[in-house]
Amino acid sequence: MKLTNLSAEPTGKLHSWLPTDLEAEEVVFLPDACPGKSPLPTGTAVLTHQPDWRRFAVSDCGCGMRLLRSGLAPGELDQRRWDAVADRLRRNRGRLGDLGGGNHFLDALEPYDDGPLSFLVHTGSRNESGHVDDLVGSPDRFDAEFDRNVDWACDNRAAVHDALEAEFGPLELVLDLPHNTYERLADGGAVIRKGSVRVEPGDLTVLPSHMAGDVALVRATAAVAGTLDSMSHGTGRSMSRADCKPLAEQYDFAALRARGLLPTGLADASLRTDGPFAYRDLDDCLRLIDGYVETVARYAVVGYMGHL
């Protein structure tokens, strides 16, 4: 098996994160590589011809990110308007336009170069995703259900987009990319992407870090031919949710609130497992993919919501 390691983790450790029954020709580990609850670790792209490869492609199918550019000057965002968006999303609970839990989030972004605010939406396919699990032995039904999930997740991001437009007016769609998908190959194999997006040279993608960290809009170069046309979907976790507790207890949430808007009523306790201390640094990750992407724009997070 060819293993390409663009992460900061030692290669031996990465091997231990792969399922022992995975038969892959190639595995790419991106800077956001981290183990999770899914069969494959996050931040990976896997080329396989294993007949039952679909069992490695389950979990939060179609989860992805949508980047939107507004016509708003940064000063036009305030607590009242951020709360109004949060209330709209809360009213969507259980249906399209529900941000969901975990580290699904909506950020307001201010560019470092002068310019209008942008918004970054990160949501998945919510409970829909579990429906593929029982279909791994029925490829046609699995593929149809997976596609339905990917479409549902995209519609979910579109519904969050609608909620933002209801408050802020028209928003330009910069990109919408799922990061838990697979690409079927003509020869029966597949490239499975878990926490990684499909990009071709020239394509834009977005790299967020955490609720208090910068976000980069990047363009893929020709070098992505060497990463199975794949790129990271963020900086990735540096620790598991279970390990966050001691750091969360010491974290200065008041300083976080002073730097950016959080919806009224969102308790510090809700952010314990997904706070800034749980994720890697953006510049560290950008250094690891130098040559594979070029930074087009960089933003500070000036508003966060999640765990609504």
Ligand SMILES: Nc1nc2c(ncn2[C@@H]2O[C@H](COP(=O)(O)O)[C@@H](O)[C@H]2O)c(=O)[nH]1
């Ligand atoms: N700008 C923000 N980035 C965040 C936040 N929470 C996590 N992250 C980054 O996004 C991805 C999300 O990944 P997933 O594994 O849950 O699909 C992750 O790699 C982080 O680097 C946030 O609140 N704001």
